[in-house]
Amino acid sequence: MSRQGRDGGRILTERRGRAAYVTLSHPGRLNALSISMWQQLERIFGELSSDTELRCVVLSGEGGNFAAGADIGEFPQARADIDGVMHYHLQVIAPALKAIAACRHPVVARIEGVCVGGGLEIASQCDLRIAARSSRFGVPINKLGFPMAPDEMQGLLALAGRAATLEILLEGRVFDADEAMSKGLLTRVVPDADLGADMDRLVGRLEKGAAMAARLNKQMVARLSSSTESLSEAELRSFFSYAPSRDHREGVDAFLAGREPVFSGD
Amino acid sequence: MSRQGRDGGRILTERRGRAAYVTLSHPGRLNALSISMWQQLERIFGELSSDTELRCVVLSGEGGNFAAGADIGEFPQARADIDGVMHYHLQVIAPALKAIAACRHPVVARIEGVCVGGGLEIASQCDLRIAARSSRFGVPINKLGFPMAPDEMQGLLALAGRAATLEILLEGRVFDADEAMSKGLLTRVVPDADLGADMDRLVGRLEKGAAMAARLNKQMVARLSSSTESLSEAELRSFFSYAPSRDHREGVDAFLAGREPVFSGD
Amino acid sequence: MSRQGRDGGRILTERRGRAAYVTLSHPGRLNALSISMWQQLERIFGELSSDTELRCVVLSGEGGNFAAGADIGEFPQARADIDGVMHYHLQVIAPALKAIAACRHPVVARIEGVCVGGGLEIASQCDLRIAARSSRFGVPINKLGFPMAPDEMQGLLALAGRAATLEILLEGRVFDADEAMSKGLLTRVVPDADLGADMDRLVGRLEKGAAMAARLNKQMVARLSSSTESLSEAELRSFFSYAPSRDHREGVDAFLAGREPVFSGD
Numbered sequence: 001m002s003r004q005g006r007d008g009g010r011i012l013t014e015r016r017g018r019a020a021y022v023t024l025s026h027p028g029r030l031n032a033l034s035i036s037m038w039q040q041l042e043r044i045f046g047e048l049s050s051d052t053e054l055r056c057v058v059l060s061g062e063g064g065n066f067a068a069g070a071d072i073g074e075f076p077q078a079r080a081d082i083d084g085v086m087h088y089h090l091q092v093i094a095p096a097l098k099a100i101a102a103c104r105h106p107v108v109a110r111i112e113g114v115c116v117g118g119g120l121e122i123a124s125q126c127d128l129r130i131a132a133r134s135s136r137f138g139v140p141i142n143k144l145g146f147p148m149a150p151d152e153m154q155g156l157l158a159l160a161g162r163a164a165t166l167e168i169l170l171e172g173r174v175f176d177a178d179e180a181m182s183k184g185l186l187t188r189v190v191p192d193a194d195l196g197a198d199m200d201r202l203v204g205r206l207e208k209g210a211a212m213a214a215r216l217n218k219q220m221v222a223r224l225s226s227s228t229e230s231l232s233e234a235e236l237r238s239f240f241s242y243a244p245s246r247d248h249r250e251g252v253d254a255f256l257a258g259r260e261p262v263f264s265g266d
Numbered sequence: 267m268s269r270q271g272r273d274g275g276r277i278l279t280e281r282r283g284r285a286a287y288v289t290l291s292h293p294g295r296l297n298a299l300s301i302s303m304w305q306q307l308e309r310i311f312g313e314l315s316s317d318t319e320l321r322c323v324v325l326s327g328e329g330g331n332f333a334a335g336a337d338i339g340e341f342p343q344a345r346a347d348i349d350g351v352m353h354y355h356l357q358v359i360a361p362a363l364k365a366i367a368a369c370r371h372p373v374v375a376r377i378e379g380v381c382v383g384g385g386l387e388i389a390s391q392c393d394l395r396i397a398a399r400s401s402r403f404g405v406p407i408n409k410l411g412f413p414m415a416p417d418e419m420q421g422l423l424a425l426a427g428r429a430a431t432l433e434i435l436l437e438g439r440v441f442d443a444d445e446a447m448s449k450g451l452l453t454r455v456v457p458d459a460d461l462g463a464d465m466d467r468l469v470g471r472l473e474k475g476a477a478m479a480a481r482l483n484k485q486m487v488a489r490l491s492s493s494t495e496s497l498s499e500a501e502l503r504s505f506f507s508y509a510p511s512r513d514h515r516e517g518v519d520a521f522l523a524g525r526e527p528v529f530s531g532d
Numbered sequence: 533m534s535r536q537g538r539d540g541g542r543i544l545t546e547r548r549g550r551a552a553y554v555t556l557s558h559p560g561r562l563n564a565l566s567i568s569m570w571q572q573l574e575r576i577f578g579e580l581s582s583d584t585e586l587r588c589v590v591l592s593g594e595g596g597n598f599a600a601g602a603d604i605g606e607f608p609q610a611r612a613d614i615d616g617v618m619h620y621h622l623q624v625i626a627p628a629l630k631a632i633a634a635c636r637h638p639v640v641a642r643i644e645g646v647c648v649g650g651g652l653e654i655a656s657q658c659d660l661r662i663a664a665r666s667s668r669f670g671v672p673i674n675k676l677g678f679p680m681a682p683d684e685m686q687g688l689l690a691l692a693g694r695a696a697t698l699e700i701l702l703e704g705r706v707f708d709a710d711e712a713m714s715k716g717l718l719t720r721v722v723p724d725a726d727l728g729a730d731m732d733r734l735v736g737r738l739e740k741g742a743a744m745a746a747r748l749n750k751q752m753v754a755r756l757s758s759s760t761e762s763l764s765e766a767e768l769r770s771f772f773s774y775a776p777s778r779d780h781r782e783g784v785d786a787f788l789a790g791r792e793p794v795f796s797g798d
Contacts, residue, residue, distance in 0.1 A: 075784045082775035086768065106436050127432050142741040143793055145783025146774055147748035150763055154756060159429050162757040163691050166659050167719050169749040170638050171737060187433050205437060209408040216413035217435040224420060225428040227760055228493055231416055236352065242412055243348035251411025252341045261409055372702050393698050425695050453699050471703060475674040482679035483701040490686060491694040494759055497682055502618065508678055509614035517677025518607045527675055 009033070009071070011040040012062070013048075018055040018207045020048050020105075023062050024122075030068035031061040033118045035078060035088070037071075038096040041122075045099035045107075052265070055214075056206040057103060058199065059126060060110035061119070066135070069117025072144070089149035093118070097151060100125040101222070104215050106206055110199050111135050112192070116174060120185070124155030127218060129185065130199060132192040137180040142172035158225065160184045210247040211265045275299070275337070277306040278328070279314075284321040284473045286314050286371075289328050290388075296334035297327040299384045301344060301354070303337075304362040307388075311365035311373075318531070321480075322472040323369060324465065325392055326376035327385070332401070335383025338410070355415035359384070363417060366391040367488070370481050372472055376465050377401050378458070382440060386451070390421030393484060395451065396465060398458040403446040408438035424491065426450045476513040477531045541565070541603070543572040544594070545580075550587040550739045552580050552637075555594050556654075562600035563593040565650045567610060567620070569603075570628040573654075577631035577639075584797070587746075588738040589635060590731065591658060592642035593651070598667070601649025604676070621681035625650070629683060632657040633754070636747050638738055642731050643667050644724070648706060652717070656687030659750060661717065662731060664724040669712040674704035690757065692716045742779040743797045 009026030022044060024031040033041075048057055061067050070093070079085045100107060100122065109126035116138045123129050139156075141148055148156075148169055156165045164183045177189045190198045206214070216239060223235070231239075242248055247263045254261035275292030288310060290297040299307075314323055327333050336359070345351045366373060366388065375392035382404045389395050405422075407414055414422075414435055422431045430449040443455040456464045472480070482505060489497070497505075508514055513529045520527035541558030554576060556563040565573075580589055593599050602625070611617045632639060632654065641658040648670045655661050671688075673680055680688075680701055688697045696715040709721045722730045738746070748771060755763070763771075774780055779795045786793035 072784065072787055076788070079775070079784075082769075082772055085775040086772045089772070090768070127429075127436060129429075142737075142745060143783060144787060145742040145745055145777070145779040145781070145793060145795060147745045147752065147771070150752055150756060150768070150771065153749075153752060157753070157756055159427075161691075161716065162753050163659075163661075163716065163719065166750060166753045169753075170659060170741070170746055171734070172741065184427065184429065187429065202437070205408075209436070209438065210411040213408060213411055213413045214436055217419075218432060220413065220416055220419055221423070221428050221432045221435075224416060224423055236356070236416070237348075239413070239416065240348055240352045240355070243345070243351040245411070247411040249411070251409060252338060252345075255338055255410060256342070261411060263411060393695075393702060395695075425693075450693065450695065453695065468703070471674075475702070475704065476677040479674060479677055479679045480702055483685075484698060486679065486682055486685055487689070487694050487698045487701075490682060490689055502622070502682070503614075505679070505682065506614055506618045506621070509611070509617040511677070513677040515677070517675060518604060518611075521604055521676060522608070527677060529677060 008036045011037055011044055013044055018053060019203050020051075020054055020057045022048070022057060022059045024060070024067050024119075025062040026071070027063065029071065030065045030114050031063070031119070032068050032071040032073075033122075034071040035074055035092050038092045041096040042099045045096075045103050048105065049099075049103040054105050055209070055211055055265075056105050056203055057107045058110055058203065059100070059107060059122070061113070065113030066109070066111045066115035067119030067122065068114050069119055089151070093121070093149065094151035097121060097125045097155060101155075104218070105211075106214055106218065108199070108202060108206075110195065111186075112195060116140060118152075121152045121155055124159055124185070128187045128202070130195065130202065131177045131180065131186050131189050132195045133177050133189050134192050135177045135180075136174050137177070137185060138172065138174035139168050140172045140174060141169060156185075208263070210251060210261075210263045212242055212245055212247055213251075216242060274302045277303055277310055279310055284319060285469045286317075286320055286323045288314075288323060288325045290326070290333050290385075291328040292333075292337070293329065295337065296331045296380050297329070297385070298334050298337040298339075299388075300337040301340055301358055304358045307362040308365045311362075311369050314371065315365075315369040320371050321475070321477055321531075322371050322469055323373045324376055324469065325366070325373060325388070327379070331379030332375070332377045332381035333385030333388065334380050335385055355417070359387070359415065360417035363387060363391045363421060367421075370484070371477075372480055372484065374465070374468060374472075376461065377452075378461060382406060384418075387418045387421055390425055390451070394453045394468070396461065396468065397443045397446065397452050397455050398461045399443050399455050400458050401443045401446075402440050403443070403451060404438065404440035405434050406438045406440060407435060422451075474529070476517060476527075476529045478508055478511055478513055479517075482508060540568045543569055543576055545576055550585060551735050552583075552586055552589045554580070554589060554591045556592070556599050556651075557594040558599075558603070559595065561603065562597045562646050563595070563651070564600050564603040564605075565654075566603040567606055567624055570624045573628040574631045577628075577635050580637065581631075581635040586637050587741070587743055587797075588637050588735055589639045590642055590735065591632070591639060591654070593645070597645030598641070598643045598647035599651030599654060600646050601651055621683070625653070625681065626683035629653060629657045629687060633687075636750070637743075638746055638750065640731070640734060640738075642727065643709075643718075644727060648672060650684075653684045653687055656691055656717070660719045660734070662727065662734065663709045663712065663718050663721050664727045665709050665721050666724050667709045667712075668706050669709070669717060670704065670706035671700050672704045672706060673701060688717075740795070742783060742793075742795045744774055744777055744779055745783075748774060
């Protein structure tokens with residue numbers, strides 16, 4: 001792996017049916033995330049979130065790896081002093097992670113190969129994480145001499161809790177998919193050969209599901225997880241405004257008629 | 267399964283020793299919860315909570331299943347518009363779930379067969395969940411075209427966390443007891459043939475334990491889990507007011523004498 | 533086990549390299565924690581925290597057991613009424629647990645044999661918990677007739693969540709290391725014969741890591757876990773003040789040069 005590469009890397013996007021496929025691409029660098037890639041991620045997920053025709057987004061890495069983390073070759077210049085460091089973490093990485101989390105559609109991470117550091121931070125912001133059994137995880141940040149930034153740590157804490165998060169950071173070990181699963185970092189682990197088929201089934205289920213229900217579930221899980229404050233009357237009324245939707249009627253009608261529902265998304 | 271049944275179902279209660287047995291009963295409907303059943307649950311758990319002679323409550327379903335969820339046959343009439351939907355979730359289901367959670371005695375869910383949708387919501391409010399290995403779990407709500415209501419979601423979040431809760435809702439899969447256990451939804455899984463004996467042992471332990479200690483543990487776990495605010499002096503003094511109780515003295519005396527304690531509940 | 537022992541027990545400390553070894557010692561009593569021992573723990577962890585030469589602290593029990601809990605022989609005198617009970621839990625135990633949690637260095641619990649009651653409360657405050665496979669866990673408090681105090685319960689809740697914490701308290705079972713692991717109480721379980729070697733490797737990794745990064749990771753995990761309030765500008769600036777440190781530069785330089793970093797701790 002070249003550690004001084006300057007080509008910058010790219011985020012590829014493709015649309016198939018009602019699913020968007022977003023691919024981290026930094027050839028020869030295990031898809032290490034450059035500043036340009038973080039910025040593209042923020043922009044792309046903002047656009048995808050606005051596209052109401054979509055039903056899900058699949059995020060993966062090119063060439064058999066998810067991502068090896070941030071592009072450390074950029075650190076000496078971009079993170080030269082405290083202002084640079086704060087800008088890099090708070091204005092470059094944090095907004096990209098936030099855009100993924102805030103995407104209105106379900107976002108699925110398709111994980112194979114290396115998923116460490118910034119790669120794991122990105123995967124942690126997705127709604128579902130499906131990993132090939134041979135994939136590998138960790139945050140070997142203890143060798144880099146600096147701590148994980150707060151917005152990046154939040155993603156791990158939400159999945160793995162404080163004890164496992166601290167273990168990952170203090171030990172800096174790279175571990176396998178089964179251990180990642182037992183730490184809460186993954187939705188499921190599948191044999192390498194089955195990853196494609198599992199993803200296709202999952203995307204199929206998400207495409208056929210009721211889009212508004214999925215979005216409201218995603219929003220409410222985030223709301224209830226981020227605050228212990230009671231929901232206001234306005235929040236409740238906004239949530240339950242799904243009542244007169246066509247999909248709501250179709251779902252109940254189909255169930256009572258014993259047939260498969262056909263959701264239109266409105 | 268008849269989807270238009272109108273008999274409404276019932277909640278059965280029985281008292282054996284110092285344990286109350288509450289049974290969801292909707293024959294031929296996999297114990298689907300009708301509005302009348304939710305309302306009975308609220309009333310019954312309120313009454314059981316006031317009965318200071320009790321040491322525990324066991325909640326199960328009749329005929330080999332826990333419960334298949336809400337009675338969808340009532341939806342077209344009861345959930346016809348936003349006011350109906352809000353009333354159904356906030357005034358019918360939420361108070362029933364709250365009454366189970368607020369019951370001062372330990373509540374044990376005895377789970378076999380189907381435990382999905384509203385059935386899983388009910389089980390999530392219990393303090394302990396013992397499941398037969400062949401039982402099945404899930405929230406196949408994505409086919410019904412509407413999201414899980416906030417008060418119902420809270421129960422799943424408290425057990426499974428945000429990632430597994432969202433997975434359950436977005437995928438809508440029905441899964442087995444071992445997967446439910448690994449998601450945090452269960453206390454333990456036992457072979458089908460051992461469920462009765464395990465429950466009897468558990469009820470025996472709860473009947474012999476110190477009742478006030480169990481109640482205070484239950485209250486404090488709920489308090490510390492629902493707020494990050496420090497305990498007030500008044501809350502601390504109220505909690506520690508167990509100090510002069512007979513059971514507290516008996517427990518310490520029995521330990522120091524090397525004998526089994528005999529708790530009187532005061 | 534003598535239940536009326538009056539020798540009081542001791543906390544032993546030893547320094548080897550840049551690691552401190554703290555040992556719970558109450559011979560013939562399974563290291564049951566006396567008031568004197570809780571007070572020594574508070575003082576010792578306060579001192580260790582101030583020693584900036586240290587890289588980690590290992591906490592273990594003497595003679596093949598971690599600790600059997602509080603020294604109940606002291607209860608009749610020390611916990612005679614509500615004021616005594618409140619003083620014992622809020623002024624004796626809570627400050628000791630807090631001192632362990634607040635130690636600026638990573639604290640590792642090395643667990644073998646019995647780790648129950650107050651022993652488990654102590655282990656829960658450590659950052660990493662490595663347990664021999666034959667070790668045993670639980671809080672058999674239901675036989676003592678009183679509930680777990682709030683500050684002690686917080687440690688379990690942070691690791692095991694509300695359902696498993698309540699299960700442990702309501703059932704009062706003693707369980708093995710694999711079950712403790714599945715409940716989230718442990719970092720990992722190792723064969724009894726491998727415990728020493730695993731600890732040595734772990735201590736070696738912590739000694740070689742960047743100390744400031746470890747401390748900041750520990751502080752930030754605690755901060756983000758204890759409050760949902762956003763970080764203030766001052767908190768962010770304080771956190772990112774690691775930027776000009778020598779270790780930060782060394783870590784990045786070493787990575788880019790493809791060599792092992794040598795951290796100096798400043």
